[in-house]
Amino acid sequence: MILDGKAVSEKRLELLKERIDESGLYPRLATVIVGEDPASQMYVRMKHRACERVGIGSVGIELPADASTERVLEAVARLNNDPDINGILVQLPLPSGVDTTRVIDAVAPDKDVDGFHPYNLGRLLAGTPVFAPCTPQGIMTILEEYKIPTEGQRAVVVGRSIDVGRPMAALLLNADATVTICHSKTKNLEAEMRDADILVSAIGRAKFVGPEMVKEGATVIDVGINYDDQGKLCGDVDFEAVKDRAGAITPVPGGVGPMTIATLMENTFRAAKLRTC
Numbered sequence: 001m002i003l004d005g006k007a008v009s010e011k012r013l014e015l016l017k018e019r020i021d022e023s024g025l026y027p028r029l030a031t032v033i034v035g036e037d038p039a040s041q042m043y044v045r046m047k048h049r050a051c052e053r054v055g056i057g058s059v060g061i062e063l064p065a066d067a068s069t070e071r072v073l074e075a076v077a078r079l080n081n082d083p084d085i086n087g088i089l090v091q092l093p094l095p096s097g098v099d100t101t102r103v104i105d106a107v108a109p110d111k112d113v114d115g116f117h118p119y120n121l122g123r124l125l126a127g128t129p130v131f132a133p134c135t136p137q138g139i140m141t142i143l144e145e146y147k148i149p150t151e152g153q154r155a156v157v158v159g160r161s162i163d164v165g166r167p168m169a170a171l172l173l174n175a176d177a178t179v180t181i182c183h184s185k186t187k188n189l190e191a192e193m194r195d196a197d198i199l200v201s202a203i204g205r206a207k208f209v210g211p212e213m214v215k216e217g218a219t220v221i222d223v224g225i226n227y228d229d230q231g232k233l234c235g236d237v238d239f240e241a242v243k244d245r246a247g248a249i250t251p252v253p254g255g256v257g258p259m260t261i262a263t264l265m266e267n268t269f270r271a272a273k274l275r276t277c
């Protein structure tokens with residue numbers, strides 16, 4: 001079975017638009033982009049388009065690639081103090097001259113719709129999340145939509161980043177899976193992966209995951225954003241080789257990516273609602 005993240009995201013955005021209309025709220029998202037990385041610019045444009053579609057206002061702040069950490073912190077501080085802004089998103093990666101940790105830590109936790117602030121990651125780890133990072137939360141939504149059980153399932157997450165691997169593991173644990181996190185120093189990686197009922201790959205290597213690493217019937221979630229030899233977008237998983245062995249699998253494109261944006265919209269609406277409480 002192909003897990004169609006694009007279709008799920010469309011459905012969730014339609015639903016969200018109705019919920020926003022009914023609420024009488026006008027949530028607002030601010031994006032901050034530093035530099036001119038074409039992929040980051042494209043993702044930010046997609047986020048603004050999604051905002052427009054569901055009835056969320058959006059403003060974009062663009063800083064030059066040589067902006068200092070202090071200048072980015074000033075922009076974040078202004079947005080933190082702006083009562084008209086409900087959600088703040090700093091597009092990653094930041095240029096190497098900007099201290100990413102200081103910037104993430106500076107975002108007000110109640111506007112941190114990316115869920116990367118230590119407060120929100122801590123809440124997630126404690127089992128009481130407010131804002132969970134968009135990509136892993138979007139994956140949980142795909143699992144729910146396709147009624148793929150997590151309780152008691154053996155989940156293996158390959159990758160330990162703060163935006164995907166770690167929060168993914170926490171979300172699966174909160175959903176009663178038995179979770180293993182693998183990374184570059186993991187011994188017998190292939191054996192660990194083959195043990196998974198739910199395999200989440202956030203490795204960042206084009207078509208790295210082959211059928212020999214996948215248990216027959218497993219659910220395979222591909223978080224990779226890579227380009228193959230022909231420059232074509234592809235995931236971490238060799239989709240053609242794995243799709244008949246997996247019980248369910250997300251494609252790239254059209255799998256996890258669109259869910260990242262739909263979840264960002266949902267988090268921004270939540271931020272606006274929490275403010276009125």
Ligand SMILES: Nc1nc2c(c(=O)[nH]1)N[C@@H](CN(C=O)c1ccc(C(=O)N[C@@H](CCC(=O)O)C(=O)O)cc1)CN2
Binds near residue numbers: 092114135163
């Ligand atoms: N502040 C953040 N930065 C980054 C995040 C994030 O969640 N917050 N995630 C990624 C990039 N990203 C959103 O920012 C993102 C990546 C991919 C997609 C997507 O829909 N991809 C499409 C294909 C698009 C294409 O044609 O290339 C798909 O997979 O179907 C959306 C958002 C890193 N930075």
